[in-house]
Amino acid sequence: MTIGEALADATRRLEAARIASPRLTAEVLLSHGLDLDRARLHTRQPQQLPVRSAAAYRAQIERRSAGEPLQYITGVQEFYGRPFRVDRSVLIPRPETEHVVEAVLELAGPDAGPVVDVGTGSGCIGVTLALEIGGSRVVLTDVSRDALRVAKNNARRLGARVTVACMDGLSACRGRVRCVVANPPYVREDEHAGLQREVREHEPRIALVPAGGPGRFYERLIRESRDRLVEGGLLVLEIGFSMETQVRGLFGAEWRLLPTRADLAGIPRVIAARRR
Template sequence: MTIDEALRRYPLPRLESRLLLMQATGFAPAKLVGYPELELTVEQEAAYRGLAERRLAGEPIAYLLGEREFYGRPFRVSPAVLIPRPETEHLVEAALARIGRRPARVVDLGCGSGAIAVTLALEAPEWQVSAVDVSEAALVVARANAVQLAAPVTFYQGSWYAPLPKTAVFDLIVSNPPYIAAADHHLEQGDVRFEPRLALTDEDDGLSCLREIAAGAPDRLLPGGWLMVEHGYDQGGAVRALFRAAGLAEVETLSDLAGLDRVTLGRKAG
């Protein structure tokens, strides 16, 4: 099978075929374009076939490539973590806009791949960034990303605030927690079918993790500190109510580029 034949063989978008062929062969993009008649080895052909068939079965291309870009940087991903999404960049932007680059203590609850924590540490070098996740497999990925991108992040394993030092308080708490309701049909669609269920749903109404994070925030925030969370498009009102019930002020919800509720934030009184 030649490069050209390989790119035409499977009913996949051309870009996906190219990415999978590069993954299977190690060829640079220029080689795919410049040498369409080049024959693949038996091993390369088998590797490409395996990737293509997995993609045709619906497996996310990010998992097949082992990487996804977030905020302009490459992050390793595996089925142990959610695939970083562009919508989550709004959470990073909100954090940087409210806190600035001044020295600050920051924690990311439920860090997954580490995309948020690592990005914040690199975008604001004076911040002291910590990250928490209950999954050891996720933390393996997150730590690898921090090392690969040279981001100084301190990691803790456990549920939400529990593994943090008892006296630790922060200028900023960020989180993209599981917020899909257990009965939501989206859990059975697209890439989500292959992502870790623990990171997607609370197996309840989609708000239980957000409730816990909001309720615990006042004890963990410095005066004037911010809590910022990502949530579902239809949860803005409910999350604002949780923030206000926790005593946070300046509560508002920010929209994503599609105009949908995406990030809610609130501040502890100074």
């Protein structure tokens, strides 16, 4: 079978499984498997696909047809221009989370640290901040040890100097920090069943649905941040669709709320506040 035939066959299978962008998916998976960029893949369409590569490719197409996200199959997702390794123990970094990074970079200034990234997952927020604000101390925390293993690996591969700590919220955070940042789990228990299959069946539930509900999670994070931030310190939080009023309402008189930032779709996405 040639590369061109393999691509056509995979596209048909993905189409039959109702996977979005079947041709693009087929090309991304084969270029990943053969370690070729997509332009090269096109020029090599008449070449034979080695039998072993064909078997591995077919298995990957089956995984994607069964609803597994592309990024868990390739093991990588780009975030803020850098490749982050991902596996099923972490949420796949989302483009809208880049607005959280941008908010910290704009508001915290060059002397941002110590920064704590709560619920770091793949480490995408904290590792990016450590690389973008050289010299600032960044601590990556998560309640999931498996997620921290992925975050630590990403920090090492990308050359970021960070500290990693397993904890629930900010419970084990000692000393004062200048910035707390988080993209918390913010899906309600009753919303989980209605999520896209890729998310519902494959992404870790702990990264999506917080114990006790999103309201309690945000309320606790704001309270714990209040107790650990220096005067003028910054709290930056990602929020889910239509959560702006609820989450802004959780900040008390100890805070000076900054304007909410919207994502590229115009959805209010990032809430920032300074500790008075």
